[in-house]
Amino acid sequence: MVQQRIKAVLAEVFQIDPATLAPTASPADIEGWDSFGHLALVEALQTEFRIQFEVEDIARMENLGAIEQILLRRGVEP
Structure with a gap:
């Protein structure tokens, strides 16, 4: 669920198909996931x-x- x-x-922020995202999806794999994209992603998450992260x-x-693990450690329900 998480x-x-x-x-x-991620799909909304970077305008991509969520079905294409693997657990290892990283900035190297996603166009636009640069420093500004990272800030937009953090805000959206x-x-x-x-x-608050x-x-x-x-x-x-x-x-x-890694994002999933951080959220789970922060108490987000799985």
């Missing part, structure tokens, strides 16, 4: 999951799987 929600956010969390968001 991964599907993350995929939906915070809105979707109603949380710590700076360390934001720096660790290296791929879809």
Whole structure:
């Protein structure tokens, strides 16, 4: 469930098909996931999951799987 929600956010922010996203999807795989895209993604994730990330969390968001683990550690229901 969490991964599907993350995929939906990534798809919206980067205008891509969520079905193409693997757990290893990273900035190298997604056009537009640069520093500005990362900020847009963080904002969209915070809105979707109603949380505030710590700076360390934001720096660790290296791929879809890492984002999922961060959200689960922050108490988001699976």
